[in-house]
Amino acid sequence: MLDANKTIQLSHGGGGKEMDQLIKSLFFKAFDNPILRAEEDAAKLQLSGPVAFTTDSFTVSPLFFAGGNIGKLAIAGTVNDLAMMGAQPEYLSCSFIIEEGFSIAELKIIVESMAEELQQSGARIVCGDTKVVPRGCADGLFINTTGIGRIIMPNISTQNLSTDDVIIVSRDIGRHGAAILMAREGLELESDLTSDCASLWPMVEQLIAANIPIHAMRDATRGGLAAVLNEWAKASNVGINLIEKAIPIADEVKGLCELFGFEAHDLANEGTFVIALPREAADGAVEILQRYGHCEKACIIGNVVETHLGKVVLTTPWGSHRYLDLPQGELLPRIC
Amino acid sequence: MLDANKTIQLSHGGGGKEMDQLIKSLFFKAFDNPILRAEEDAAKLQLSGPVAFTTDSFTVSPLFFAGGNIGKLAIAGTVNDLAMMGAQPEYLSCSFIIEEGFSIAELKIIVESMAEELQQSGARIVCGDTKVVPRGCADGLFINTTGIGRIIMPNISTQNLSTDDVIIVSRDIGRHGAAILMAREGLELESDLTSDCASLWPMVEQLIAANIPIHAMRDATRGGLAAVLNEWAKASNVGINLIEKAIPIADEVKGLCELFGFEAHDLANEGTFVIALPREAADGAVEILQRYGHCEKACIIGNVVETHLGKVVLTTPWGSHRYLDLPQGELLPRIC
Numbered sequence: 136m137l138d139a140n141k142t143i144q145l146s147h148g149g150g151g152k153e154m155d156q157l158i159k160s161l162f163f164k165a166f167d168n169p170i171l172r173a174e175e176d177a178a179k180l181q182l183s184g185p186v187a188f189t190t191d192s193f194t195v196s197p198l199f200f201a202g203g204n205i206g207k208l209a210i211a212g213t214v215n216d217l218a219m220m221g222a223q224p225e226y227l228s229c230s231f232i233i234e235e236g237f238s239i240a241e242l243k244i245i246v247e248s249m250a251e252e253l254q255q256s257g258a259r260i261v262c263g264d265t266k267v268v269p270r271g272c273a274d275g276l277f278i279n280t281t282g283i284g285r286i287i288m289p290n291i292s293t294q295n296l297s298t299d300d301v302i303i304v305s306r307d308i309g310r311h312g313a314a315i316l317m318a319r320e321g322l323e324l325e326s327d328l329t330s331d332c333a334s335l336w337p338m339v340e341q342l343i344a345a346n347i348p349i350h351a352m353r354d355a356t357r358g359g360l361a362a363v364l365n366e367w368a369k370a371s372n373v374g375i376n377l378i379e380k381a382i383p384i385a386d387e388v389k390g391l392c393e394l395f396g397f398e399a400h401d402l403a404n405e406g407t408f409v410i411a412l413p414r415e416a417a418d419g420a421v422e423i424l425q426r427y428g429h430c431e432k433a434c435i436i437g438n439v440v441e442t443h444l445g446k447v448v449l450t451t452p453w454g455s456h457r458y459l460d461l462p463q464g465e466l467l468p469r470i471c
Numbered sequence: 472m473l474d475a476n477k478t479i480q481l482s483h484g485g486g487g488k489e490m491d492q493l494i495k496s497l498f499f500k501a502f503d504n505p506i507l508r509a510e511e512d513a514a515k516l517q518l519s520g521p522v523a524f525t526t527d528s529f530t531v532s533p534l535f536f537a538g539g540n541i542g543k544l545a546i547a548g549t550v551n552d553l554a555m556m557g558a559q560p561e562y563l564s565c566s567f568i569i570e571e572g573f574s575i576a577e578l579k580i581i582v583e584s585m586a587e588e589l590q591q592s593g594a595r596i597v598c599g600d601t602k603v604v605p606r607g608c609a610d611g612l613f614i615n616t617t618g619i620g621r622i623i624m625p626n627i628s629t630q631n632l633s634t635d636d637v638i639i640v641s642r643d644i645g646r647h648g649a650a651i652l653m654a655r656e657g658l659e660l661e662s663d664l665t666s667d668c669a670s671l672w673p674m675v676e677q678l679i680a681a682n683i684p685i686h687a688m689r690d691a692t693r694g695g696l697a698a699v700l701n702e703w704a705k706a707s708n709v710g711i712n713l714i715e716k717a718i719p720i721a722d723e724v725k726g727l728c729e730l731f732g733f734e735a736h737d738l739a740n741e742g743t744f745v746i747a748l749p750r751e752a753a754d755g756a757v758e759i760l761q762r763y764g765h766c767e768k769a770c771i772i773g774n775v776v777e778t779h780l781g782k783v784v785l786t787t788p789w790g791s792h793r794y795l796d797l798p799q800g801e802l803l804p805r806i807c
Binding site for chain 2 (some may be wrong): 148152181186284469
């Protein structure tokens, strides 16, 4: 048995008995499925048709934050990259780089979070890898997840926005960036703010099932809402108008932004997505999203226009207009 | 342009302009292909039939060694995991975790090695991820590669060994472990020894094309020849006899083993594989392997028997017998 009071040793990555024990009594137990259990050099999968394939390494600091940890994030992040392509997340690989001396109890919590988050989408971890590096050679734990999903809605693209599309956001923005900031600054006790970290496939699946004609869809991760909309405006060569007061932002996020001089639309999200779609389909999409507790604030925040091509323009609560630019420099390193 | 005299900054992982420049002027340039260039959240692939899926994170230290570097290793390692399943390596993801301050010139050499090694198998990198962590939070560079390959020969398995199979090794053993040891001990100048690091798909493809009836096939990485054969003996519940003097070992590897008290069959390889197959097909397989320069020492080293089930027995040059056990403990951390 793996002793939760102990720490990870170099031998846990050595390919011998200790590594076998770590893999079988922790990883296999949490992620159990027949493909993983076959223990071959590679997992054997049956696939057909178009699939999406995506990879992400997670280096978030700190490893635990309000609303999640690196494990939940590593599953949700890769599941979301697939979901945003209109693909059902099916198979994930998972690779750990662990620093010698890392707490086995903490690793267990992280791995169990991963298993729990997998249940949100039904995706399975089918192959993995474990490396242990000496003390000081990594910062606790890094996780890579790489995912394969079956593409169900093939025509979603950053280049598909057209005039008269409206822009929907699935919930209030900026929570993940704010939660990480709070964890780093040791402000945990002063706020109820949690990260939005979540798997988006359940909502996307319902949108697809309802035949919502999605033109573009993207989770607003690094660079936040501002980065996604600027990318879309450029890629589709359209203008985007946003109504500032329509954008949902939690009071806690607003407070932190004022304190640190950030803008909520620049902050990272890990379970918040943006959709561009024809106006006539917008109410149906909002209604579907609002069925989910964390998406109850889903709403229309703007629309696509034929002017100021490639640019995003914000209408302020005072009726004035300003460009919403790409975030500059490095706001918060290691948010994912 | 990316200045090769400079170093990686946190902003190179920040999702903004600097990251875009790093990705476009280095990664996209080296790995260029239409799927990668689409720049979506996930790559779109057309797959059908059974595929193999495998992941590996590479943390080798030092990053450069005689005969290769972490980049070449990251491609060959994942390509080989696919090849050993009888699968043609097709699509790879690639994720970098880079320590702030890492030399851009060195990163360029590593990335170019990756591109060069991809040409050995025809596999393509179709998606990627870049994270930069602050100084001291990683040891230079870690690379994850995850691969998808089309399974061409489906029945290769560790459980398929049968009595009267013979065991073939593709070349002399222990080179990678010895090369890493040498690099760590600063013995570079005293020897011509190089790692065996190489993509094995070209040889496997020829074996499959010649209808060689392979029962089991595995590259002898961590744990070396001893680990592979012990795993096979257990998984297939057979005995394996090895003729010690038949096992090819370079003089430089023998010398290092004597100096450090290692056994060559415990040392890691990164471009050496073992095959179990019916005796009547063995000469044909050896002949195919020997066409490749680095496999000119391919030969039969033993056979499968009905006695000492689950064990590997070595016949020494003096005619005595001993068990070849699994390597104990951690011989050499971070060899891959």
